[in-house]
Amino acid sequence: MRSGKILAGRMLAATLLVMTLGNTAADPQFAPLEATVRAAMAKTGARGLAIAVVERGRPVFIRSYGARNAAGAPLDHDTIMYGASITKAVFAYTVMQLVDEGKIDLDRPLATYLAKPLPDYGNLDAYGNWGDLAGDDRWQRITARMVLTHSTGFANFSFLEPDGKLKFHFDPGTRYGYSGEGMMMLQFVIEQGLGLDLGAEMQRRVFDRFGMTNTSLIWRADFARNLADGWKVDGSVEPHDERSRVRAAGSMDTTIDDIAKFAAGFMRGEGVSAARWAEMIGPHLPITTRSQFPSLQPEAPTTERVVGLAAGLSVITFNGPQGPGFFKGGHNDSTANMWVCLKRSARCVIILSNDVRAEREFPTLVRAALGETGMPWGWEYGLPVK
Template structure:
């Protein structure tokens, strides 16, 4: 299936920020609605049949999409559509290596919860007790915290706060006007998505506990679930079947080879491997019942109107109880609980969404950021009318 890219997008300033259609396109769409002769809006998918998924992919000009379902904690169907390299006509397969983006955080959090189960890490220990020296004394890249020397609030930050994005850091320090790390609010008082927090937790594991995060992720998560083509850093063996990335304007980006382990977002993976991982997490394999319960517990309510910008002052009251879990976001789904994680960079998109009732999940990965516009309708077809606040997660979605 060859799809011609024709739309465009303004480059966003943070890799986790959802893509937005340019103002010019929005204005054109409004003008079109006022004039006769405009084509009617294309309809959403009516089922998860292959031809329906391919149709909506053409609608959004998505090059490749991988989708897996989980039923009763077991992998159901794994399906792939489109191409990993449109120019060469190379198809996407269930073994194609895709960028894991924010899914990395969930896998890392699952490993951290194992350490907590074993008593190796106290999730509620403040940094002034956990660290052998003050945090600002750690000032060697990539773990440089000298910027916090004049802010004693670092002392109260705990690993649990870092896992639930509650430490008060920006998503990335380079998004600050002066590119310096700072704490924006009292740690633990509110949610603000922060890759910096996960990098700090990686530093604690490596430099304080003496662990090799790459090794621990491999043996505790990837090997446990049989994830043969997943790793925290690039492997030469991935090159034979790695996906090119496609931006909103259709431009192509070769698959980035990330050689540094980053707990926030360095994982390469496949849809087959992610299906095994999310099925295993749904079952709680490798965790105590208390650890599994803690992962999806609503620890920190979300009160922002949007996920991004991170410190947007606009407030909202989410009736489904949107909150931060540990490595996931959680919300009420009727009488049950649901949890998810979504992420992208400018050339890829992914979403994993689970409902505790029936132990059901849908996992979607794409090498094309435009696939995000398919996720709400495909998720509903897979799991029913889920209460995920799409407008909070994606800026282009309509607010309720």
């Protein structure tokens, strides 16, 4: 009972802190960061951006800038923004809780959790084209660890294939190749094999735990009151998508307040054992490509790889002048998000932008928030490796 009261007290304190930070003037300590944000928006033409800094498991700075829609309504700390692929890291945090509970083994083939062979389920619009895998038994080897390290051998999504069919491009577990399709396979196993509702599990295990009251994997009608549309590279407006399906690969809507709560709770290690937390942000599989995208590019010569870059479990780990770190990005035509953390100092920065043009200045913003991290921007965005 006492531990429950302590946890509840901590959650209340964290919530009140975030509310305070979101509604008061910026701390003078962060004035240089604010100036950098404004300069970055002016330089890129980005219309909206929100940023949070977390130090040792607590948000210390949360601010939003610009507009949430073409009418000029202000983007604020409670504005609903698209989480994009940061969803994958939140999903992985949920999976690690299932691992702690013995419901999933990271290295047990996912096929063994299902009542029948994966291809026999056919092509399911809500999940994936499993029927396409008939005749190639490599699906039997895929594990949760392979999914979370993006080493299933699948393309990002089968609809990106020239023929639209799901197929293997390399043996599972042998190399990194970013794949949302793999995430959907793990979601399928959790829901069809374990009989769990992933949306409900993530709501209970993550969103409710950290007081993320404005976060969901599917559209909520109350989101319409304060919703961010997006801006594309050409400056055109993209209406916010009202996502009606839970998708582990990237259906999360959130706010800068809420994602800061997640990042803070994550850095405190709440909800998972110390062993699972360390496993999630540790290096599992060296990354051997020049950049993250295109996802199925050839492996680069050793001299052209980023030294120390590796796949964690739905995050990417790296080494830099401040020691090891990890990050997870999120992107679509009108969204640019980034979460970067340093392990030794337990400091993080989270950026959500409803204007993809802001992405060009993310290296500058992260440097202003955390100092020089060694973050591999060249690999992440396909820039020349330095």
